[in-house]
Amino acid sequence: MIQRAHVLVCMGAGCVSAGSELVKKRLEEKIKEKELDVEVRIIGTGCMGPCERGPIVLVYPEGAFYQKVGLSDVDLIVEEHLLKGRVVKELLAKDEAAVRVSKEEIPFFAKQEKIVLANCGVIDPENIEEYIAANGYEALARVLERMTPDEVISMMEKSNLRGRGGAGFPTGLKWRFVRSAKGEPKYVVCNGDEGDPGAFMDRAILEGDPHAVLEGMLIAAYAVGSKQGYIYVRAEYPLAIKRLQIAMEQARKYGFLGKNILDTGFSFDVELRIGAGAFVCGEETALLASIEGRRGMPRSKPPFPATHGLWGKPTLINNVETYANVRHIILNGPEWFRSFGTDSSSGTKVFALSGKVKNTGLIEVPMGITLREVVFDIGGGIINDGKFKAAQIGGPSGGCLTERHLDLPLTYESVKEAGAIVGSGGLIILDENTCMVELARYFLEFCQLESCGKCIPCRVGTKRMLEILERITQGAGKMEDINELERLGNWVQQASLCGLGQTAPNPVLSTVRYFREEYEAHVIQKKCPAKVCVSLIKYLILVEKCIGCGRCAKVCPVKAISGAIRKPHFINSEICVKCGECKKVCPVNAVIID
Amino acid sequence: MKIEELRKLREKVQEELKLRESIEPKVKIIVSMGTSGIAAGAREVLKAFLDEISKRGLKDVIVLQTGEKGLASAEPLVEVITPEASITYGRVTPEVARRIVVEHVINGRIVSEYVV
Ligand SMILES: Cc1cc2nc3c(=O)[nH]c(=O)nc-3n(C[C@H](O)[C@H](O)[C@H](O)COP(=O)(O)O)c2cc1C
Ligand code: SF4
Ligand code: SF4
Ligand code: FES
Numbered sequence: 001m002i003q004r005a006h007v008l009v010c011m012g013a014g015c016v017s018a019g020s021e022l023v024k025k026r027l028e029e030k031i032k033e034k035e036l037d038v039e040v041r042i043i044g045t046g047c048m049g050p051c052e053r054g055p056i057v058l059v060y061p062e063g064a065f066y067q068k069v070g071l072s073d074v075d076l077i078v079e080e081h082l083l084k085g086r087v088v089k090e091l092l093a094k095d096e097a098a099v100r101v102s103k104e105e106i107p108f109f110a111k112q113e114k115i116v117l118a119n120c121g122v123i124d125p126e127n128i129e130e131y132i133a134a135n136g137y138e139a140l141a142r143v144l145e146r147m148t149p150d151e152v153i154s155m156m157e158k159s160n161l162r163g164r165g166g167a168g169f170p171t172g173l174k175w176r177f178v179r180s181a182k183g184e185p186k187y188v189v190c191n192g193d194e195g196d197p198g199a200f201m202d203r204a205i206l207e208g209d210p211h212a213v214l215e216g217m218l219i220a221a222y223a224v225g226s227k228q229g230y231i232y233v234r235a236e237y238p239l240a241i242k243r244l245q246i247a248m249e250q251a252r253k254y255g256f257l258g259k260n261i262l263d264t265g266f267s268f269d270v271e272l273r274i275g276a277g278a279f280v281c282g283e284e285t286a287l288l289a290s291i292e293g294r295r296g297m298p299r300s301k302p303p304f305p306a307t308h309g310l311w312g313k314p315t316l317i318n319n320v321e322t323y324a325n326v327r328h329i330i331l332n333g334p335e336w337f338r339s340f341g342t343d344s345s346s347g348t349k350v351f352a353l354s355g356k357v358k359n360t361g362l363i364e365v366p367m368g369i370t371l372r373e374v375v376f377d378i379g380g381g382i383i384n385d386g387k388f389k390a391a392q393i394g395g396p397s398g399g400c401l402t403e404r405h406l407d408l409p410l411t412y413e414s415v416k417e418a419g420a421i422v423g424s425g426g427l428i429i430l431d432e433n434t435c436m437v438e439l440a441r442y443f444l445e446f447c448q449l450e451s452c453g454k455c456i457p458c459r460v461g462t463k464r465m466l467e468i469l470e471r472i473t474q475g476a477g478k479m480e481d482i483n484e485l486e487r488l489g490n491w492v493q494q495a496s497l498c499g500l501g502q503t504a505p506n507p508v509l510s511t512v513r514y515f516r517e518e519y520e521a522h523v524i525q526k527k528c529p530a531k532v533c534v535s536l537i538k539y540l541i542l543v544e545k546c547i548g549c550g551r552c553a554k555v556c557p558v559k560a561i562s563g564a565i566r567k568p569h570f571i572n573s574e575i576c577v578k579c580g581e582c583k584k585v586c587p588v589n590a591v592i593i594d
Numbered sequence: 595m596k597i598e599e600l601r602k603l604r605e606k607v608q609e610e611l612k613l614r615e616s617i618e619p620k621v622k623i624i625v626s627m628g629t630s631g632i633a634a635g636a637r638e639v640l641k642a643f644l645d646e647i648s649k650r651g652l653k654d655v656i657v658l659q660t661g662e663k664g665l666a667s668a669e670p671l672v673e674v675i676t677p678e679a680s681i682t683y684g685r686v687t688p689e690v691a692r693r694i695v696v697e698h699v700i701n702g703r704i705v706s707e708y709v710v
Contacts, residue, residue, distance in 0.1 A: 002648040004640070004657040006613050035637075039644050041610075060614045061656055084627045085659025122614055132600065133607040141597045255595040263596040 003041040005082060008058040010121060012047025012207055013200070013239055014361070015054030018068075020044075023055045026071050030078040040082055043130075046208015046243075048121030050108055050361040058121075059087075065106060066091050108359045111377045113340060115348050116324045117364045120208030125243050128250040131211040137256055139327035140218050144264040152223040153179060156326070159334035160346040165191055165282075165319030166397065166424045166499070168345075168412045174316065177306035178224040181314035188221045188229040188268075189291070189310065189317040193275055193282035195234070196395030197446060199426040201350040202320035204362050206233065206240035209324065210247035214270065216323030218256065219330060221268040224316050229270035230291050234277045244272060279396075279450035283498050284317045286452070297452045298498035319424070321350055341367035345411035349422065355392075355429035356383050365410075367422075372406040375429055386431040390514070394423025396443040397503035399510030400436070419510045421503075435532035436515040437522055440508045441469040447504035458501030461492035465508060474535040477523040486512055531593045534578050538594045541582075543568045545590035552582035552591060609653060620654040621699055626671040627659040635687070636670035642688035643672075646695040655699060668710050674698055684710035 009015075009024040024044055031037050048056050053067040057077065064087045066077060073091055080086045114120075123130040131137070143152055157172030178186060190213060194202040206213060217229050233241055248270060251257040259267045273291050275281050281296040288310050290296035309315020325347060329337045338346045345367040354360045357379030365374060371391060375381070382388055390400040393410075399420030401408065408414050415422050430439070448462040465488050468481045489505030489512075496502045512519060521529050528536040541552070541561075546568040553561040553569060560576040563569030571582070571591075583591040595603075612619075625631070625640045643657050665671055668684030674694060681704055683694065690708055697703045 001644055002610070003613070004644055004659075008614070039641065061619075061658065083659075084632075084661055085625075086661050123611070129603070129607045130611065132604050133611045135604070137600060138604070141600055145597055262600065 001038055003039055004061075005040045006060040007040060007042045007077075007082070008045050008048075008060070008121070009042065010046075010048045010054060010056040010058075011044035011125075011239075012051060012054075012121070012204060012362075013237075014047060014051030015056055016239065018054040020055035020069075022071065023057065023069050023074055026074045027057075027078065030074060031082065034078060034083055036078070036082055043124045044126070045122060046120045046125050047204040047362050049112075049117075049363060050359055052360050062087055064088075064092065107380065108361070108363075108378055111369070111373055112364055113348050113366045114364050115328050115340070116205065116212075116321055116350055117208070117362070118328075119212065120204060120362075123209070125208055125210055126246050128211060128247070128254055131209070135331065136211055136327075137215055139330035140215050140222075140256065141262060143219050143222055143330060144262055144266055149179060149223045149225065152219060152330070155329065155334055156223070159329045159337040160344075161322065161325055161329060161337065162345065162412065163319055164321035164325070164349065164424065166394075166421070168422065171318065171322055174306060174318070175220060175223050177304070178226075178314050178316040181307045183307070183312075183314050185228060185313060186224055186226040187310045187313060187315040188217050188224065188226045188270075189288070189305075189315055190217055190229065190231040190270075190320060190323055191282060191284065191287060191317055192231055192233040192237075192240070192320045193287060194237075194320075194424070195277070195279035195282045195450070196397075196424060196426045198354050198428060199352050199395060199424060201352055201362065201425040203237050203240050205320050205324050205350070206237070207243050210240075210244045211251065212324045212327060213244075213320055214247060214251055214257070216318075216326035217270060218261070218268055219326050220316055220318065220323065222266055224314075226316070227267055227269070229268065230273050230310070231270055232273045232275055232281075232287055232291060234275045234281075236277050241272065241274065248272070278452075279446070280452045280498070280500050283500060286498070287317070288315065297454050298500070300497055321425075342409065342411050344413055345422075349410070349425060351425045351427040353379055353427050353429070355427075356386065356431040356434070357381065357429045358383055368409040368411050370407050370409055371401055374410070374427070375406070379429060382429070382431045386433070388429070389432050389434055390430045390436065392428040392430065392439065392443075392507065393426070394421040394506075395426035396446045397421060397499065397506055398423045398426070399506045400430075400439075400514060402514045419513055420506070433530055433532070435473075435528050435530040436511040436518050437469065437473055437528075438530075438532050440511040441466070441473055443507040444469060444504065447500060451500060451504070455495070455497045455501060457492045457495035458497070458504065461488055461496075462501070462504050464488060465492070465505065469508070472519065472522045473528075473533045475522065475526045475533075477519075479520075479523055481523065482512060482516070482519050485509075537578065538573050539571050539576055539578060539580070539582065540592050540594050541569050541571055541586075542590045542592060545588050547588055547590070549587060551585045551587065555581045555585050557581065612653075613656070619656040620677060622656050622658055622673075622675040623694075623699075624658045624660050624673040624675070626661070626669065626673075628661050628669075631669045631671065634669040638688050639670045639672065639686050639691045642691040643695065646692045647699075650695065650700070652695070652699065665710065671710070676702075678702075682710050683708040 057066040057069045161171040162168040283298045286296040286298045305315045350364045359380040453459045489509045548566040672683045672686045
């Protein structure tokens with residue numbers, strides 16, 4: 001029987017960790033209890049986007065977007081909305097941004113353009129029939145039915161799609177290289193390693209629409225002439241792995257994977273490979289080594305994987321999001337795809353928006369959108385109405401964009417010119433309370449720890465740079481240190497073998513370039529302007545404000561605060577360990593950081 | 595599976611997903627589900643609508659609910675909105691619901707004895 005209402009419960013990793021599994025279970029129980037289970041369908045979906053507002057429940061046909069749904073809210077939704085047909089306005093209004101009924105009206109979604117994520121949060125990723133209903137496997141059918149491999153590759157070239165894994169290499173051209181490479185068999189590999197801290201674009205696609213990735217790989221395999229594929233996913237993504245396994249099983253059962261696909265004589269199958277979660281294993285040659293069962297270490301290129309990949313055979317390696325774009329290009333044509341974005345950067349890009357904006361989460365925007373639109377329209381501006389300071393784009397391999405870049409269109413070229421990279425889609429927004437030196441130190445430390453150690457510039461160079469940065473954040477820096485950072489950074493960039501070392505200095509170089517005065521403040525005045533670096537700050541109690549309530553003294557773990565009751569209190573900075581507890585409890589904000 | 599079979603399967607399952615698009619359907623059937631509506635049997639009526647619509651494989655028809663209409667004596671109330679007009683029926687039973695689907699929704703003839 002048809003249903004009159006569909007209740008979509010977000011089962012993305014963010015919402016699951018906020019308790020959406022319990023919410024779904026309760027919904028199912030409640031609906032049974034009210035005998036609504038034949039007419040109302042409950043569907044678990046992939047990430048809907050605004051993860052930090054989870055668990056999210058979306059009710060159709062009204063499109064009511066319930067956020068931060070608790071178990072008691074479930075009862076209300078069932079009794080009021082599903083039984084009596086009244087949208088529960090109080091629940092929508094829990095959040096200022098969500099007083100509107102339908103999803104489309106929420107500003108977070110208004111400027112987005114969902115192509116890759118069109119199914120994510122809309123269909124049940126564990127049910128292949130929902131994917132088929134959403135035009136799934138139609139692109140594959142068309143390719144097998146009426147296109148030659150060359151026509152497929154030409155179409156990809158015309159679309160101008162560039163790899164979404166970081167480097168932005170033209171996808172069609174890569175496919176052509178693999179097609180014309182000599183050697184059999186050929187392999188098709190999907191890079192789902194996604195090691196950037198804070199990034200979760202590929203995870204969300206794998207969890208929310210796994211068949212789209214499989215379909216992209218199938219089309220690529222037909223185009224380059226491959227029968228065997230591998231998907232590499234890190235072990236930290238258990239949900240993505242589970243959904244992929246289900247998708248692969250169903251695809252086999254329905255005849256989209258395996259022998260004689262769709263009765264056309266074309267055969268292809270994929271295997272899943274689980275990575276242990278090393279950042280460097282995302283680098284393509286290291287990833288291939290890891291699939292072969294060897295230690296994940298990069299090797300020098302050329303030869304490129306296109307000619308010498310897995311077991312020395314021609315291998316196509318693309319990113320998850322790159323593959324997920326393919327079917328849309330086949331279905332709608334390359335001109336349609338190029339109508340999104342700019343001339344050189346076509347289509348959309350998925351970003352994991354995080355940091356100090358009001359709305360964080362997973363977003364998809366046309367390339368060429370400005371940073372201002374992302375931060376202020378989609379992100380809703382800076383939290384606590386603070387001031388925008390910078391955006392770290394491209395993860396640990398990237399760099400920062402500043403206030404003067406707010407109107408910069410986000411394209412591969414313009415971001416590179418500004419000294420950063422679009423990268424795979426990490427986008428962290430920073431406000432005035434972020435110390436840029438500490439930020440650079442954090443990312444450099446990440447790369448230093450993840451360096452595979454094969455080459456000296458990367459292994460030792462990043463270590464020396466890290467020591468300098470640590471010195472500066474501890475107030476022991478010298479003026480020469482800043483120049484030395486630049487000198488070392490350029491050297492590490494140029495002399496390292498793989499992309500990890502070649503990009504590791506980026507966050508340092510770009511913060512020195514745009515925030516040199518902040519480095520100088522640490523070195524000359526021994527002050528951290530953002531009041532973050534623990535060695536350079538001091539907790540003080542303002543005598544004129546202190547009412548002598550004694551709460552600070554009570555919470556201080558090291559008894560650094562003294563003073564008689566109802567008399568001003570004092571902090572002994574010799575003892576103080578700068579934990580910040582006193583500042584949190586002071587009822588009159590008398591504790592300040594100097 | 596062959597290509598034709600894929601397309602047939604798609605046609606079958608596609609209808610279900612339409613509910614999740616924010617497009618206006620051609621026909622809306624709105625059942626009043628306030629406390630008195632439910633007491634007068636509105637739930638059975640709603641189920642009869644859904645059943646008849648799926649049996650006949652109707653597309654572009656959506657069944658909605660609403661709260662009290664303030665016409666308790668005529669409950670269960672049902673409003674049928676088509677591109678031509680919006681008609682309210684009263685004292686609808688499951689049998690009447692099935693008639694409304696066949697006569698009004700499919701053939702465009704209003705079931706006049708139940709119009710309020
Ligand atoms: C240190 C390092 C880490 C990388 N991590 C990833 C990753 O997690 N996912 C990814 O798709 N590409 C990653 N890449 C880029 C890959 O080497 C490769 O360029 C990419 O998978 C190609 O796919 P694309 O053309 O579709 O972007 C990384 C590169 C480097 C140097
Ligand atoms: S640059 Fe760093 S990560 Fe890359 S191969 Fe050299 S040591 Fe390993
Ligand atoms: S910052 Fe922590 S250690 Fe220092 S005075 Fe306050 S409570 Fe005590
Ligand atoms: S996980 Fe639910 S919105 Fe992202």
